[in-house]
Amino acid sequence: MNIEHEFETHLPFWPHLTADQRALLVSGTSRRSFRAGENVHGRTGDCTGILLVLSGELRSYFLSEDGREVTLYRLLPGSLCILSASCVLETITFDVSIDAEVDTELLVVRADVFNRLTKENIYMDRDVHKEAFARFSDVMWTMQQVLFMKLDRRLAIFLAEEVLDRGTDTLRMTHDQIARHVGSAREVITRMLKYFAAEGLVELGRGTVTVTDPEGIRALAGVDDGPGGVCPV
Amino acid sequence: MNIEHEFETHLPFWPHLTADQRALLVSGTSRRSFRAGENVHGRTGDCTGILLVLSGELRSYFLSEDGREVTLYRLLPGSLCILSASCVLETITFDVSIDAEVDTELLVVRADVFNRLTKENIYMDRDVHKEAFARFSDVMWTMQQVLFMKLDRRLAIFLAEEVLDRGTDTLRMTHDQIARHVGSAREVITRMLKYFAAEGLVELGRGTVTVTDPEGIRALAGVDDGPGGVCPV
Numbered sequence: 001m002n003i004e005h006e007f008e009t010h011l012p013f014w015p016h017l018t019a020d021q022r023a024l025l026v027s028g029t030s031r032r033s034f035r036a037g038e039n040v041h042g043r044t045g046d047c048t049g050i051l052l053v054l055s056g057e058l059r060s061y062f063l064s065e066d067g068r069e070v071t072l073y074r075l076l077p078g079s080l081c082i083l084s085a086s087c088v089l090e091t092i093t094f095d096v097s098i099d100a101e102v103d104t105e106l107l108v109v110r111a112d113v114f115n116r117l118t119k120e121n122i123y124m125d126r127d128v129h130k131e132a133f134a135r136f137s138d139v140m141w142t143m144q145q146v147l148f149m150k151l152d153r154r155l156a157i158f159l160a161e162e163v164l165d166r167g168t169d170t171l172r173m174t175h176d177q178i179a180r181h182v183g184s185a186r187e188v189i190t191r192m193l194k195y196f197a198a199e200g201l202v203e204l205g206r207g208t209v210t211v212t213d214p215e216g217i218r219a220l221a222g223v224d225d226g227p228g229g230v231c232p233v
Numbered sequence: 234m235n236i237e238h239e240f241e242t243h244l245p246f247w248p249h250l251t252a253d254q255r256a257l258l259v260s261g262t263s264r265r266s267f268r269a270g271e272n273v274h275g276r277t278g279d280c281t282g283i284l285l286v287l288s289g290e291l292r293s294y295f296l297s298e299d300g301r302e303v304t305l306y307r308l309l310p311g312s313l314c315i316l317s318a319s320c321v322l323e324t325i326t327f328d329v330s331i332d333a334e335v336d337t338e339l340l341v342v343r344a345d346v347f348n349r350l351t352k353e354n355i356y357m358d359r360d361v362h363k364e365a366f367a368r369f370s371d372v373m374w375t376m377q378q379v380l381f382m383k384l385d386r387r388l389a390i391f392l393a394e395e396v397l398d399r400g401t402d403t404l405r406m407t408h409d410q411i412a413r414h415v416g417s418a419r420e421v422i423t424r425m426l427k428y429f430a431a432e433g434l435v436e437l438g439r440g441t442v443t444v445t446d447p448e449g450i451r452a453l454a455g456v457d458d459g460p461g462g463v464c465p466v
Contacts, residue, residue: 029309029392062377069350097336122356122359125363126355126359127357129359129362129363129365129366130358130362132362132366133362133365133366136366136369136370136373137353137369139373140369140372140376141372143373143376226356
């Protein structure tokens with residue numbers, strides 16, 4: 001598929017661009033491929049540009065000074081990522097890292113071209129900021145639960161203990177029951193379990209949670225950390 | 234000043250609203266006053282609506298389960314706050330608390346009216362999401378530094394030690410010097426010092442940092458916490 005056709009398929013604001021704007025967008029775009037595990041943005045400090053995922057999967061995460069990673073979100077085919085353009089979008093004041101999770105094909109739009117077009121076209125400006133805001137809102141939720149409430153750790157501790165007590169990796173309990181055990185709300189537990197599932201720690205079934213990565217769960221729970229493991233963040 | 238005139242002054246999208254849209258916005262808006270320290274949003278679970286600050290100051294913060302607060306941002310006169318409308322804006326998936334820092338006068342727009350108008354008017358939709366995205370970007374920075382990097386704590390430890398060593402609350406050093414001491418970058422230290430100043434912990438002068446709340450700085454540094462105080466978050 002050529003670049004123009006990819007844009008037509010994936011960008012809701014494409015019909016609102018003028019012929020000149022479309023031509024500029026296409027001319028400022030290149031196709032790139034990344035291997036599984038390769039870093040796409042954030043480690044070199046380069047100005048990567050805006051990303052449109054064509055195939056594969058990207059993972060966006062915070063990297064702490066001591067090397068701990070917190071996944072912020074995953075980008076599947078059709079997703080647009082503007083955080084990798086913090087160099088020119090003055091509203092972005094922080095940096096994330098982005099890796100290819102599997103072999104991934106991307107379109108990369110030069111940040112200056114993107115910036116100029118959002119200034120010219122209100123539909124593009126609106127769609128981009130609305131999408132970015134929605135993504136941010138999800139990220140805030142994750143940050144709040146993981147870093148502030150330490151819900152990920154509490155949930156991991158509970159799952160690790162249940163697996164040990166019951167002698168099976170498949171736990172038969174509802175999200176509501178789990179929520180009452182860890183002192184949270186059902187909706188919150190459902191979202192955190194989905195986050196765990198996306199990280200490959202558990203598999204969710206009908207009325208069941210199966211721990212697929214017991215070592216990962218124990219590490220998150222701090223069980224293997226010895227007496228010093230009370231402060232995983 | 235009447236509500237219409239306040240909107241004309243503060244809302245960049247006001248000229249782009251039709252007469253009907255303006256009338257709907259005004260009819261869905263009420264004026265409210267809050268005393269210093271009063272909770273404006275977040276503790277009762279009510280659907281507050283969108284806020285426009287006319288005078289005074291609001292503080293938006295996360296409240297942890299154990300009662301710790303992290304200030305996300307401050308809203309000064311002319312600021313619009315949409316996070317208090319999470320009840321109707323489906324893009325907002327988390328909750329913040331908002332208090333009046335001093336006696337504060339607000340306009341409160343009913344969330345359903347606001348929601349309907351952003352669906353109808355692309356200028357309003359664009360401006361609101363652009364503003365929200367910029368605010369979020371700042372919040373992410375704070376969250377990352379405070380919760381993930383613990384930079385607030387590292388900086389507080391450094392300031393507390395310097396005050397003790399030098400026997401004075403006014404430290405003569407540049408942000409660059411401080412950055413090298415705590416292992417960070419100058420821009421990052423400048424932002425965190427501004428955050429400390431907004432929290433009333435320090436006062437910033439030309440080439441000086443004055444600790445105005447030594448007890449607050451020591452509490453943040455964990456100095457008064459005894460041997461267990463290594464994990465303030």
